[in-house]
Structures are given as structure tokens and as C-alpha cells.
Amino acid sequence: MTSKEKSATDVNENNVTEIPEDISIVKHAGHKLRTGKKIVDRSQLDKLQETLGQGEKLPNQYTGHTYKNKKEKFRLDGHKMLYHLERINAWKRGERIAPIHIDMGLTKFCNIACVYCIGVTQGMQKGAMIQPDALLRFIEDCGRLEVRSIGFIGDGEPTLNPAMYDAIVIGKQNNIDIGIATNGVRLDLDRADDMLKHLTFLRINLSAGDREGFSKIHQSKGDNFDLLVEKMKALVKVRKENNYACTLGIQMVLIPENFDQIIKLAELGREVGFDYLQIKQCSDTEYKEIGIDHTQYARATEDLKKAETFTTDDYYVQVKWNKINILGDTDVYKGGVRKYDICYGTPFLGQISGNGRMYPCGPFFGKERFCMGDIHKESYYDIIKGDHYWNVQKDVVDNVDVHCDCTVGCRQDYINKFLWDVMNPPEHHNFI
Numbered sequence: 001m002t003s004k005e006k007s008a009t010d011v012n013e014n015n016v017t018e019i020p021e022d023i024s025i026v027k028h029a030g031h032k033l034r035t036g037k038k039i040v041d042r043s044q045l046d047k048l049q050e051t052l053g054q055g056e057k058l059p060n061q062y063t064g065h066t067y068k069n070k071k072e073k074f075r076l077d078g079h080k081m082l083y084h085l086e087r088i089n090a091w092k093r094g095e096r097i098a099p100i101h102i103d104m105g106l107t108k109f110c111n112i113a114c115v116y117c118i119g120v121t122q123g124m125q126k127g128a129m130i131q132p133d134a135l136l137r138f139i140e141d142c143g144r145l146e147v148r149s150i151g152f153i154g155d156g157e158p159t160l161n162p163a164m165y166d167a168i169v170i171g172k173q174n175n176i177d178i179g180i181a182t183n184g185v186r187l188d189l190d191r192a193d194d195m196l197k198h199l200t201f202l203r204i205n206l207s208a209g210d211r212e213g214f215s216k217i218h219q220s221k222g223d224n225f226d227l228l229v230e231k232m233k234a235l236v237k238v239r240k241e242n243n244y245a246c247t248l249g250i251q252m253v254l255i256p257e258n259f260d261q262i263i264k265l266a267e268l269g270r271e272v273g274f275d276y277l278q279i280k281q282c283s284d285t286e287y288k289e290i291g292i293d294h295t296q297y298a299r300a301t302e303d304l305k306k307a308e309t310f311t312t313d314d315y316y317v318q319v320k321w322n323k324i325n326i327l328g329d330t331d332v333y334k335g336g337v338r339k340y341d342i343c344y345g346t347p348f349l350g351q352i353s354g355n356g357r358m359y360p361c362g363p364f365f366g367k368e369r370f371c372m373g374d375i376h377k378e379s380y381y382d383i384i385k386g387d388h389y390w391n392v393q394k395d396v397v398d399n400v401d402v403h404c405d406c407t408v409g410c411r412q413d414y415i416n417k418f419l420w421d422v423m424n425p426p427e428h429h430n431f432i
Contacts, residue, residue: 074276087100099347101151103150103352104150105154105353106158108128109127109156109157114217118285118362135167138380139170139171142176150179152180154352159188169194181203183204183205189238196239197242203248204248204250206218206265207254213260213264217261235248250269250274254280266317277316278319280323281409286404304319326408332417336408342397343397344419344420345416349412358389
């Protein structure tokens with residue numbers, strides 16, 4: 001007998017597989033259960049409460065619901081693809097679908113200089129922006145194509161494009177939900193009514209909770225922090241006075257340099273009357289140019305948990321744990337490796353750079369191989385229906401290695417994991 005076989009035998013000999021007699025003495029129709037408990041007589045349930053007395057709620061009494069799970073109001077750490085199954089099925093049938101949602105920049109420059117800005121790696125160009133006529137024509141094309149939502153969330157600061165406010169109004173007129181993410185410093189409060197009346201959400205990109213942190217992280221003077229806080233309070237006031245439905249949120253990008261700002265920002269969000277604070281990982285490029293070490297996030301765990309305790313009925317703090325814990329086992333990653341092998345998500349979540357050029361994904365900005373078109377030169381409708389657009393989509397599926405070619409913490413991660421499961425069903429899937 002080998003030492004390996006002997007070790008296995010020793011282990012088996014130590015396993016106790018017999019059920020002790022003293023816990024299985026009650027017989028039920030000739031059977032003994034592993035405990036000596038008597039079987040409850042289901043026909044006498046109405047008398048059970050009287051027998052056992054009052055107090056803790058008992059099962060099978062059918063006295064109404066006990067609600068323990070709070071509804072997830074915003075679902076900031078996940079996806080909502082289940083609500084668009086008709087478009088998923090059309091895609092599976094090979095139809096040339098329009099995206100459900102589009103992230104787009106409106107400019108390729110910014111008025112502040114966040115130390116973690118991934119847009120810098122994609123070629124910022126002062127003065128470059130989508131021209132007003134092209135932007136408004138694009139919005140109307142999205143309406144024709146039944147795009148459901150557009151986020152002015154891109155490589156530059158959207159408020160620096162003078163057509164942003166009109167685009168918000170026209171978007172809503174075309175039955176498109178519009179959201180914006182802005183550093184907020186240059187928000188025009190004279191257009192606050194137009195924004196809050198027509199926007200689904202307005203999110204402030206703010207990763208510090210005081211003047212000093214703001215200067216360090218956003219490389220902008222402390223006075224701009226004070227200005228921003230006053231604008232945030234003004235937005236809350238305008239919304240309340242007019243009963244607008246627009247959600248007001250804050251997004252914090254987590255890096256080691258702002259770990260000391262977590263609690264301060266959670267407090268600030270609640271004080272100004274915003275609806276939520278989401279705290280997300282810092283996405284890095286495929287070349288690790290931002291220099292994010294995900295092992296460092298463990299140092300912030302206690303403060304992140306404490307920040308979530310600031311949640312109330314009116315204010316929600318959500319840490320995006322699936323991405324913060326990217327080195328563990330989450331919904332989309334295990335040990336830093338994605339739980340899917342192919343990027344299927346780009347037809348559903350479109351991306352457009354602040355210069356008007358279209359790509360499957362933000363990290364592809366500036367890579368000519370993946371440029372799908374330019375909304376200054378062609379209508380978005382024609383681009384979506386054209387061969388080149390779908391040839392690039394096929395190139396992504398056939399040739400992009402998500403474990404090597406893509407950024408860690410990708411915008412497409414959640415929907416890619418969902419679509420990977422859709423395209424790789426288990427056997428016996430009818431046994432739900």
C-alpha cells in the first residue's frame with residue numbers, strides 16, 4: 001500500500017457514518033429520521049399555535065408577509081438586461097439591433113484634472129467636441145432606432161459643450177432617458193429647470209469630501225469645491241420646489257490617495273440632500289497606466305462598510321463590491337479573472353467619443369481598427385444599419401481576448417457575464 005493510499009484509508013476510517021441510536025429512536029411508518037423529533041401533524045396546524053404558545057412567528061400559519069429584504073432602488077452594482085429580453089432575442093436571431101444604452105462624451109477636454117482620469121490615456125484634445133448640429137441630429141436618430149437611454153458620460157466634461165442642455169430636452173422629446181455625469185463646476189444653474197425637468201439622473205463625479213482632498217484628487221482649487229457644494233444644494237432646492245423626478249447622485253472613484261475621504265464624502269452627500277453615493281473601483285488601462293493595485297482596496301474595507309451605514313430611507317450609499325473585490329470571488333471576477341471569455345455586450349451598450357467617433361468600447365477610443373463611424377460624417381441610423389458597424393462587432397467577438405486585450409473593471413463586465421450565460425446554457429435547462 002502506498003503512503004497516499006494509506007493516508008486515504010486513515011481518513012476514511014476516522015469518518016463516522018453511523019447515526020447514533022440515541023437521536024433516532026422515533027419511528028414514522030417504519031422509518032427512522034436522523035433525529036428523534038416527532039413529525040408535525042399538518043392536519044392540525046390551526047391548533048399548533050395554541051400548543052406551542054405565542055411569541056416567535058411559526059411557519060405554515062399564513063399570517064402575511066414578513067419583509068426582510070429592502071428593495072434595491074437603483075441597482076448600481078449590477079445590470080438590468082432582464083428588462084430588455086426582446087432586444088436580446090432579436091440579437092440572437094441575427095438582427096441588426098440598436099443599442100439599449102449609449103455612453104458618449106460630448107467633448108474631449110475638461111476643466112479639472114482628476115489624477116485617475118482614464119480619458120487622458122485616450123488622447124484629450126482641447127477644444128475638440130461633438131458639434132451641436134451633429135449632436136442634435138444624433139439624438140433624433142436614436143429616437144428612430146428606439147435607443148432607450150443615453151448617458152453623457154465620456155472622455156471629456158459634458159458641460160463644456162454648449163449644446164448639452166438642448167440635447168437633454170430633445171432627448172426626452174424623443175422618448176429617450178438621458179443621464180449626465182459631470183464634475184459640476186461649470187453647471188449653468190440658469191438651465192437647472194431644463195436639466196432637472198428632462199433628465200433621468202444627474203450625477204456629480206466627486207471623489208473627495210473636503211477642500212484639501214478636492215485639490216489633491218481633482219487638481220483644482222479649493223474654492224471650486226465650495227462652489228460645487230453650493231451648486232449641489234441649489235439643484236436639490238430647484239428639484240424640490242418643482243417636484244421634478246430627476247435622481248441626484250454622486251460617484252466616487254476609489255484610489256489609495258482618497259481613502260481618507262470616504263466617510264467625509266458619505267456625510268457630505270447626505271448633508272446636501274442627494275439621493276445616493278456610489279463608490280466604485282478605479283478602472284485601469286490594458287497597459288496599467290493609472291497604476292492601480294487592487295490589493296490596496298482591502299485597507300479601505302472598514303471605512304467602506306461604515307460609509308454604507310449612512311444609508312437612510314432618502315439617501316443610499318452603495319459600494320460596488322463586485323469590482324472593489326475584483327481579486328476575490330464576485331459576480332463577475334474570480335482571482336482577478338473574468339467569469340466570461342467573449343465580449344458580447346458591445347451591440348447593447350454603445351460608446352461614442354467626445355469627438356463624435358464611434359467605437360465598441362471606451363478603451364478602443366483612438367484605435368482605427370475599431371472605429372465604426374463618425375456622427376459628423378454619417379447619420380447614426382445609417383451607421384447602425386451598415387455592414388462596417390457589424391463587421392467591427394464581429395471582430396470584437398472573434399478576435400478580442402478579454403483576459404489580455406481589455407481593461408480590468410470594464411464597463412461591459414456585468415452584461416457580458418449575463419450574455420455569456422445566455423450563449424452558453426447548461427444541459428437540461430428546461431428543469432428550471
